[in-house]
Amino acid sequence: MAARILVFGELDDDGLTAPTLELLGGASRLSAELGGSVALALIGVDLASAASQAGPAGADTVYTADAASLSGYQTDSYLTVAQGIVEQDAPSVILMAQSSMGRDLAPRLATRLGSAVIMDSLALEVDGDRVKATRSCYGGNARQVVTVQTDPQVITVRPKSQDPLEADASRAAEVITVDVAEPMLRAHTTGKEQAESEGVRLEDAEIVVSGGRGLGGPEAFSDLEQLAGVLGAAVGSSRAACDLGWYPPSQQVGLTGSVVSPTLYLAIAISGASQHMAGCGGSKNIVAINKDPDAPIFGFSRFGIVDDYKKVLPALESAFAAVLE
Amino acid sequence: MDVIVCVKQIPDPETPAAAFKVDEQAMQVLPAQGISPVISPFDAQAVEAALRIKDTAGEGAVHVISLGPDSARDAIKHSLAMGADEGYHLKDSVFDGGDAWTTALALSKAIQHIGMPDVLIFGRQAADWDQGTVGSIVAELLDLPSATVLRGAELNGDRLIVSRVVADGFETIELPTPCALTISNEFGDPRYPQLRQIMQAARKQVTELTAAELGLDPTEVGAAGARVQMHALYQPTSDVDVEIIEGDSPEEKAAGLVNALREAKIL
Numbered sequence: 047m048a049a050r051i052l053v054f055g056e057l058d059d060d061g062l063t064a065p066t067l068e069l070l071g072g073a074s075r076l077s078a079e080l081g082g083s084v085a086l087a088l089i090g091v092d093l094a095s096a097a098s099q100a101g102p103a104g105a106d107t108v109y110t111a112d113a114a115s116l117s118g119y120q121t122d123s124y125l126t127v128a129q130g131i132v133e134q135d136a137p138s139v140i141l142m143a144q145s146s147m148g149r150d151l152a153p154r155l156a157t158r159l160g161s162a163v164i165m166d167s168l169a170l171e172v173d174g175d176r177v178k179a180t181r182s183c184y185g186g187n188a189r190q191v192v193t194v195q196t197d198p199q200v201i202t203v204r205p206k207s208q209d210p211l212e213a214d215a216s217r218a219a220e221v222i223t224v225d226v227a228e229p230m231l232r233a234h235t236t237g238k239e240q241a242e243s244e245g246v247r248l249e250d251a252e253i254v255v256s257g258g259r260g261l262g263g264p265e266a267f268s269d270l271e272q273l274a275g276v277l278g279a280a281v282g283s284s285r286a287a288c289d290l291g292w293y294p295p296s297q298q299v300g301l302t303g304s305v306v307s308p309t310l311y312l313a314i315a316i317s318g319a320s321q322h323m324a325g326c327g328g329s330k331n332i333v334a335i336n337k338d339p340d341a342p343i344f345g346f347s348r349f350g351i352v353d354d355y356k357k358v359l360p361a362l363e364s365a366f367a368a369v370l371e
Numbered sequence: 372m373d374v375i376v377c378v379k380q381i382p383d384p385e386t387p388a389a390a391f392k393v394d395e396q397a398m399q400v401l402p403a404q405g406i407s408p409v410i411s412p413f414d415a416q417a418v419e420a421a422l423r424i425k426d427t428a429g430e431g432a433v434h435v436i437s438l439g440p441d442s443a444r445d446a447i448k449h450s451l452a453m454g455a456d457e458g459y460h461l462k463d464s465v466f467d468g469g470d471a472w473t474t475a476l477a478l479s480k481a482i483q484h485i486g487m488p489d490v491l492i493f494g495r496q497a498a499d500w501d502q503g504t505v506g507s508i509v510a511e512l513l514d515l516p517s518a519t520v521l522r523g524a525e526l527n528g529d530r531l532i533v534s535r536v537v538a539d540g541f542e543t544i545e546l547p548t549p550c551a552l553t554i555s556n557e558f559g560d561p562r563y564p565q566l567r568q569i570m571q572a573a574r575k576q577v578t579e580l581t582a583a584e585l586g587l588d589p590t591e592v593g594a595a596g597a598r599v600q601m602h603a604l605y606q607p608t609s610d611v612d613v614e615i616i617e618g619d620s621p622e623e624k625a626a627g628l629v630n631a632l633r634e635a636k637i638l
Contacts, residue, residue, distance in 0.1 A: 121517060146537040150519045153471075153504035157511040162472045162598035165502045178602065183500045184400060185384050187391045190500075191603040232516035233550065237543035239534075285556060295522070295536055295557045301501060302556055304538070310637055320388055331637050333628065334613075342388055347613045349631050351624045361625035369629055369638070 049082035049175065052137035052198075053105070054128065056147055057088070061096040062103065064249075065143035065205040070104035072170060072208030073141055079172040082138075085109065086219065087131045089124055091117040101219035104211045108219040109135065113226040118238075119147045121154065123229035128155050131224055132198065139177055140200045144305075148202040156200035163200040164192050168207045177201060186301060186320030186327070205249070206307045206328055241296035248297060251280035253310045256299055256326070257292075258284035260315025260336065261355070264292035270314060273363050276370065282306065284322050300325035315355045318343025335359075372428030372526065373488040374421040376455065377478050377509070378414035378437050380446035381499040383407065391606070398604040400499070410446040413494025417554045418450045419561035420524050421492050427526040432456040434488070436481050438466060438474055444577060451572035452564030458577035459485060465582045468594030471500075475508035477592055480585035482513065489548040490531060495520050495555045503553070510551035518544045522557035 051073040055066035062070075066086075073084045086105040088096060093110040100108035111127045128151060132140065140155070142148035144166040156163035167179035168189075176193040179201055183190050194200065248254065255274045257267055267281065274281045283293035285300050299306055301324040311329035316322060318334070318341055326332065327346065334347040337354045344350045351358055383406050390403040402408075410418075421433045435450040437443040438461035447458035461477050469477075482491065491510070496503030503519075510517035522541065523534040535542045536555050546552075564572070582592055590596060616631060618624035632638040 146520070146535075149503060150507065150517075153507035154511045154517070157472075157475075157508045162470070163502075163504055164599060165504060182607075183502075183604075184382070184391065185498060185501065187386075187388060187606065188393055188400065189603075189605055189607050190398075190601055192599050192601050194598060195600050196598045233518055233544050233546040235542050236545050239541040239543070241540040289556055289559075296538070296540060302495070310632070320391075321384070331632075331635070332611075333632070339615075344613045344615070346609050346611055348611060348635070349628055350613045350615045351628055352615060353621055353624060357621035358625055361620075361622040362628065365622075365625045365629040366638075369633065 049077065049080035049139060050085060050135060050137040051077050051082060051139045051141060052085045052087060052132065052135050054087050054140065054142045054151070056143060056145060057090055057093070057096050062099050063143070065145060067103050067210035068205065068208040069141050069143060069203055070100070071210040072203060074104040074211055076139070076170060076172055076177060080175070083107070085135055085137065087111070087128065089116050089127050097221055101217040102213040102215050105219040107222060109222050109224050111224040111226050115229050116226065118235060120231060120235050121150055121233055122231045124151055125154055125158065126229060127224065127226060129158055132159060137198050138175070140198050142202045144202040144204045152200055152202045159198060159200070161196040161198055161200060162194050163202070164194055165202045167201050167203050170201070170203070170208070182301070182324050184320070186324035205305050241294055246278065246280040248280045248282055248299070248304050248306055251306070251308050253277045253279035253312070254282050254299070254306050254308045254326070255279045255312045255314065256282035256284065256316060257287055257314045258316030258322070259286035259290065260317065261287065261292070267293050269359050273359060273366070276363055276366050284316050313343050313347070314359070316343055317341050318346060372425055372431035372490070373434070374424055374431065374490045374492060375434045375436060375482055375485065375488040376414070376417050376421045376450065376492045377505070378418065378435055378446045378450055378494070379411045379497045380408050380437065380439055380443045381411045381497055383409045384412065384498040393604055393606050395603070395605050398601055408442055408445065410449045411494050411497045411499070413496060413498060413554060413556060414446065415449070415453070415561040416556065416558045417492045417494045418453050418455060420552070420554050420558060421490070422454045424490055424524065424526045434459065434485055436461065436478060438477055447577055448572055449564065451575045452569045453562055454568070457575060460577055460579045461585070462579050463581040465589040465593045468597065469592055470597040470599040471502050471504045471508060472598045473592045473596040475505045475512060476596070477582065477585060477587060478505065479509045479512040480587055481580060482509070484580065484585055487513070487549055491515065491549065491551040493551070493553045495553045506551060506553040513551070515549055515551045516546050517551040518546055519553040520555045521552055522555055524552050524554070
């Protein structure tokens with residue numbers, strides 16, 4: 047049976063989001079093994095330019111559901127459109143990013159299709175006609191390997207866990223325009239509060255400076271911001287610090303926040319709880335500063351300083367500033 | 372204003388990593404010595420959200436459902452001690468080995484059995500399997516509008532105004548009743564039951580329900596009805612050896628770290 051993999055993509059100001067390109071890369075690799083093809087579904091408004099990226103990124107077909115009424119994700123409208131695309135495409139595997147949209151849409155769509163979903167996969171491999179997914183559970187303390195036994199197999203994928211393909215400009219995807227009926231909205235999105243995002247975006251940053259509960263209070267985050275300024279880094283926070291109201295939830299790194307994989311992750315006064323490591327464990331180098339020599343974070347770190355961050359931070363800032371000039 | 376909250380009793384997510392053990396053969400997490408299971412923290416926040424909605428309405432009841440073995444009763448009791456009015460324990464050996472789908476199916480039947488509430492609330496995910504799907508699956512099965520991963524939910528007349536946590540901020544969503552909501556950690560601390568409330572909760576009713584009483588065939592639930600199959604459960608290992616930068620002063624340590632990063636070509 048030729049397997050069709052349908053990716054539900056997302057857009058930002060630059061077109062297809064990085065996780066969408068990663069999904070197309072992952073889907074292409076799975077499809078090469080399953081002997082099938084890859085389709086991309088785009089739901090939104092003004093999709094033409096993003097749709098033209100689909101072929102070069104690995105899709106054979108791209109569905110566009112393009113309507114002003116679909117300009118932002120809403121459960122009711124996207125669910126109905128997604129269901130229509132699935133019925134037309136009849137995929138055996140559906141992939142979405144573990145994003146705000148994927149978290150909300152995937153379980154409802156899977157249920158509507160009479161199937162089931164696996165959330166937040168870290169790795170995918172083909173096993174017969176199933177896709178085996180490895181995922182984190184128990185707050186990052188354990189991994190499980192699971193398959194959806196019903197069809198279609200719906201899977202959400204953690205950002206940065208799959209590699210995008212090199213864009214191949216010679217490839218073009220067949221574009222299929224989807225008719226969009228006037229949506230029947232029950233829940234209405236009535237407003238949006240943009241988080242203040244000064245400086246570097248957390249997910250894009252090459253260096254992330256993160257602080258945790260051990261900072262002792264919200265004031266310390268301004269010291270972290272200062273250090274981040276010197277390094278051109280983004281500032282992150284552990285869930286504990288966000289829950290205490292010390293830093294905005296949009297900057298949270300971890301299982302219930304953002305997943306980052308920078309070249310350098312500076313964990314300052316962060317103990318290294320599993321649920322935090324779920325968000326930064328993919329960093330290429332972790333450096334920990336903690337006064338507790340037994341803090342679990344050191345078990346994940348390449349370099350560590352055992353000391354009070356309050357004493358180390360000013361010295362570190364001048365040392366970085368000196369070499370980076 | 373009637374609210375139903377679905378809760379789950381889980382191994383304490385604050386269990387230190389060193390005490391966390393998995394039986395790979397049985398594909399089960401072993402209970403940590405001396406650490407009691409707890410109500411999933413997101414679920415306690417869901418109960419808090421339900422109590423606040425009932426308070427705003429000034430009338431109605433908060434009902435709590437949990438599916439699970441004997442220990443699930445503790446999650447219900449905790450919710451009752453927080454102030455919920457009545458509990459339902461879905462307890463049946465045929466539920467064993469189920470997945471999110473079979474759990475959601477049984478919960479949806481229980482909700483219909485109790486009577487459709489105005490608001491149905493879940494935690495954003497159970498802090499054991501960390502899937503975050505049961506709320507949405509139940510909403511779909513009951514054909515309810517839903518909003519997930521919320522930091523706030525307020526009753527305004529007969530509508531719910533909720534604040535959803537998204538990657539770059541928050542969205543305000545307005546929902547009619549009945550509807551289904553899932554609550555995230557940004558919601559804030561739930562009330563903690565005092566001794567007097569715990570004693571009062573002992574007198575509140577917890578009704579046990581079996582699969583048969585919910586009209587469910589044994590083949591639909593538990594391992595027989597599961598749609599997701601687990602093939603392995605294990606603990607990841609870290610293969611990093613940390614190099615602790617020593618020094619007599621913070622300045623020395625800082626300089627040592629910067630040097631080490633330069634030598635490793637990280638900086």
